[in-house]
Amino acid sequence: MPFCLDNSMFNFIYNEKFRAVLFQALTFSLVAVGIFYLFTNTNENMNARDMKTGFDFLWITAGFDTDFHLIDYEAGDTYGRVYLVAILNTLLVAALAIVGTTIIGFFVGILRLSSNWLVAKVAAAYVEILRNTPLLLQIIYWYLLLLAFLPRPKQSFDFLYLDVFFLNNRGFYGPSPSFESGTTLFLAGIAIAIVAVVVLFRHARKVQDSTGRVMPKYSWGLAIVVVVPAVAYFIAGQPVGWEVPILKGFNLRGGWRVPPAFITLLIALAVYHSAYMAESVRAGILSVSKGQTEAALSIGLDRGLALRLVIIPQAMRAIVPTMISHWMNVVKNSSLAVAIGYSEITALFMQTSLNQSGYAIEIVALTMLFYGSVSLTISAVLNIYNKHVQLVER
Amino acid sequence: MKAMKLLAAAAVMTGMAFAGASTALAESTLDIVKKRGHLRCQVGQPSPGFYNLDKDGNWYGSDVAVCQTIAAAIFGDSSKVEYQSVSTPQRFTAMANGESDVLSRTTTWTLLRDTQLGLDFTTVNFYDGQGFMVRVDSGIKSSLELAGATVCVATGTTTELNLADYSRANNLDIEPVTFEDKNVRNETFYKGGCDAVTNDKSGLASTKAEFPDPENFMILPETISKEPLGPVVRQGDSNWNDIVMWSVFALVAAEELGLNSGNVESVRSSTTNAEIKRMLGVEGNLHEGLGLSKDWAYDIVSQVGNYAEVYEAYMGGGERGIGITRAGSQNALWNQGGLMYSPPFR
Numbered sequence: 145m146p147f148c149l150d151n152s153m154f155n156f157i158y159n160e161k162f163r164a165v166l167f168q169a170l171t172f173s174l175v176a177v178g179i180f181y182l183f184t185n186t187n188e189n190m191n192a193r194d195m196k197t198g199f200d201f202l203w204i205t206a207g208f209d210t211d212f213h214l215i216d217y218e219a220g221d222t223y224g225r226v227y228l229v230a231i232l233n234t235l236l237v238a239a240l241a242i243v244g245t246t247i248i249g250f251f252v253g254i255l256r257l258s259s260n261w262l263v264a265k266v267a268a269a270y271v272e273i274l275r276n277t278p279l280l281l282q283i284i285y286w287y288l289l290l291l292a293f294l295p296r297p298k299q300s301f302d303f304l305y306l307d308v309f310f311l312n313n314r315g316f317y318g319p320s321p322s323f324e325s326g327t328t329l330f331l332a333g334i335a336i337a338i339v340a341v342v343v344l345f346r347h348a349r350k351v352q353d354s355t356g357r358v359m360p361k362y363s364w365g366l367a368i369v370v371v372v373p374a375v376a377y378f379i380a381g382q383p384v385g386w387e388v389p390i391l392k393g394f395n396l397r398g399g400w401r402v403p404p405a406f407i408t409l410l411i412a413l414a415v416y417h418s419a420y421m422a423e424s425v426r427a428g429i430l431s432v433s434k435g436q437t438e439a440a441l442s443i444g445l446d447r448g449l450a451l452r453l454v455i456i457p458q459a460m461r462a463i464v465p466t467m468i469s470h471w472m473n474v475v476k477n478s479s480l481a482v483a484i485g486y487s488e489i490t491a492l493f494m495q496t497s498l499n500q501s502g503y504a505i506e507i508v509a510l511t512m513l514f515y516g517s518v519s520l521t522i523s524a525v526l527n528i529y530n531k532h533v534q535l536v537e538r
Numbered sequence: 539m540k541a542m543k544l545l546a547a548a549a550v551m552t553g554m555a556f557a558g559a560s561t562a563l564a565e566s567t568l569d570i571v572k573k574r575g576h577l578r579c580q581v582g583q584p585s586p587g588f589y590n591l592d593k594d595g596n597w598y599g600s601d602v603a604v605c606q607t608i609a610a611a612i613f614g615d616s617s618k619v620e621y622q623s624v625s626t627p628q629r630f631t632a633m634a635n636g637e638s639d640v641l642s643r644t645t646t647w648t649l650l651r652d653t654q655l656g657l658d659f660t661t662v663n664f665y666d667g668q669g670f671m672v673r674v675d676s677g678i679k680s681s682l683e684l685a686g687a688t689v690c691v692a693t694g695t696t697t698e699l700n701l702a703d704y705s706r707a708n709n710l711d712i713e714p715v716t717f718e719d720k721n722v723r724n725e726t727f728y729k730g731g732c733d734a735v736t737n738d739k740s741g742l743a744s745t746k747a748e749f750p751d752p753e754n755f756m757i758l759p760e761t762i763s764k765e766p767l768g769p770v771v772r773q774g775d776s777n778w779n780d781i782v783m784w785s786v787f788a789l790v791a792a793e794e795l796g797l798n799s800g801n802v803e804s805v806r807s808s809t810t811n812a813e814i815k816r817m818l819g820v821e822g823n824l825h826e827g828l829g830l831s832k833d834w835a836y837d838i839v840s841q842v843g844n845y846a847e848v849y850e851a852y853m854g855g856g857e858r859g860i861g862i863t864r865a866g867s868q869n870a871l872w873n874q875g876g877l878m879y880s881p882p883f884r
Contacts, residue, residue: 193774194656208699209701209705211713219705220706393685394688395688484722485693485723491693491716496694496698498627499627502630502650502651502655504634
């Protein structure tokens with residue numbers, strides 16, 4: 145018999161462990177060869193077309209300007225710095241939009257479950273209208289709305305009537321601090337206030353745990369936060385000066401400014417995603433059995449406390465996993481800002497820089513790297529939090 | 539918009555990744571176009587003068603005429619064109635991955651674009667220069683008065699770079715607000731979101747023509763840059779480059795030689811001018827070098843016209859024109875003080 149399968153030489157093929165390793169090794173090498181082929185072939189094709197490749201362009205002067213940057217930037221800076229400016233702009237708008245989304249989302253989600261018919265229906269209409277229209281449309285809608293209603297710089301709307309915050313069709317302006325000697329004392333005052341509040345809250349909790357007496361910790365805390373830094377500020381001789389925006393030429397100068405596109409994007413992202421968030425919150429709350437509410441009420445908690453101390457903590461188990469994807473969507477959808485000219489990473493780096501430099505593949509890869517790392521970071525952080533709120537099984 | 543952008547980016551990457559390295563360049567663009575039966579010509583978002591849509595959805599304009607010129611030269615039929623309307627930042631990607639055969643859309647010829655994008659500029663069909671438009675009631679009379687102003691500009695353009703250069707050179711501290719979509723840019727300017735809008739002056743004229751109250755806007759006198767606009771092809775196919783370039787030259791030469799869509803048929807049979815005879819294929823074999831039919835230039839002139847006809851219809855005072863005076867400008871013929879010049883048909 146020439147092909148004897150019982151031959152002990154081939155027995156290892158039937159070994160389960162060996163086969164598991166074999167197939168994994170095969171898959172891995174196929175993927176590796178595939179990637180290698182795509183990489184070399186891309187390079188070859190681009191060279192054949194005389195297109196430039198590599199990451200050297202990050203050190204080349206960009207030559208264009210942008211109206212909104214958190215770090216110093218001017219037209220003579222490099223593409224590398226443009227990347228940094230774009231990343232910071234994206235992170236700023238995404239972080240604020242995430243905060244807004246979460247707050248509005250929780251609020252609307254709880255309102256949807258209100259026993260008041262009108263309140264519940266208004267919240268339901270809010271969710272349905274926002275969820276059922278495209279985000280891009282909403283962004284452009286908010287933008288044109290803002291442009292139509294905001295005044296020209298010469299008729300700036302004096303926000304809060306303090307003569308320091310202004311709103312016009314070039315953006316929202318506020319004062320920027322300039323620090324002089326004595327600032328350390330002022331900062332020390334702030335630090336003392338924070339420590340004092342922490343101590344106060346701990347003490348209040350201890351008192352409540354041992355005697356059941358509820359201390360007015362919020363009003364006390366607020367008093368400490370306001371009074372201590374204020375006293376320090378005046379003792380130090382008012383070390384912080386404020387540079388207030390004033391009208392000079394065409395626009396307000398001085399202080400800080402966020403452009404209308406930023407305000408638009410912030411509102412549009414927060415409002416749109418809050419509708420999804422609200423549904424997650426509603427689902428989370430409904431997942432907590434009714435018995436929990438009844439039990440909480442029967443031990444004498446009022447409805448607000450029952451919600452805050454009993455229902456929400458349990459609902460978080462259901463809310464957090466979906467919240468991860470809402471937060472990631474906020475970050476990714478900030479790329480739609482390209483429509484209204486906010487200088488985030490897609491607009492400033494993947495559009496403008498790509499067009500001005502021509503390094504398509506490198507720039508798309510860097511942009512993907514950014515979105516990928518932000519999403520993974522959000523996912524990692526919230527997963528840790530998720531573990532924390534999950535049922536601890538004993 | 540986002541989907542389109544991602545698609546374009548994905549397309550160029552996969553295109554580059556999977557195209558066989560050697561086969562990609564083997565077949566000539568002319569063969570591909572002939573086999574397909576029509577020309578894929580890339581234009582931009584509708585913009586009066588250069589490329590615009592009539593109410594039946596047909597494209598017209600001076601850059602559209604270039605597409606028609608090339609189609610007439612290849613097929614003897616100026617209508618055999620598929621127009622691809624691509625947003626400005628996507629334009630070079632759509633060329634590089636082979637989506638379009640030729641790009642004819644107010645694209646400025648620069649050294650970097652000509653050498654580093656895998657593209658070649660052929661020739662110039664319109665000489666332009668960058669300027670600013672402001673509201674008349676703003677009281678601004680010169681672009682040097684724009685210190686500290688907010689200026690609306692399209693992203694990914696030479697306009698954006700020129701603005702930064704001009705601002706730096708003159709210490710103007712201009713704040714640019716960039717837009718991918720020219721309609722959003724124009725709307726923002728119109729609603730007062732910017733003190734000025736900057737673009738090629740012809741583009742400004744066409745934007746102004748679109749506003750409901752054009753008399754309230756004015757284009758400032760300064761021209762801050764050179765903007766030679768012309769059709770672009772992929773690098774590495776010089777025959778295709780020649781076809782596009784000489785199709786445009788045929789328009790200019792026709793004007794210089796007194797040919798137009800009305801008289802070209804009678805002149806062809808009666809002329810004694812040797813250059814006209816060579817150009818229209820009555821004598822000689824000039825068409826062979828291009829790989830086109832004998833009648834290529836005749837088809838261009840009879841179906842599209844000459845440069846003056848195209849200019850008058852779309853850029854000048856014609857019914858669909860945007861009213862930019864040609865006499866005395868750089869777009870006049872070379873023997874009338876302009877820069878429009880065709881090498882000899884010999």
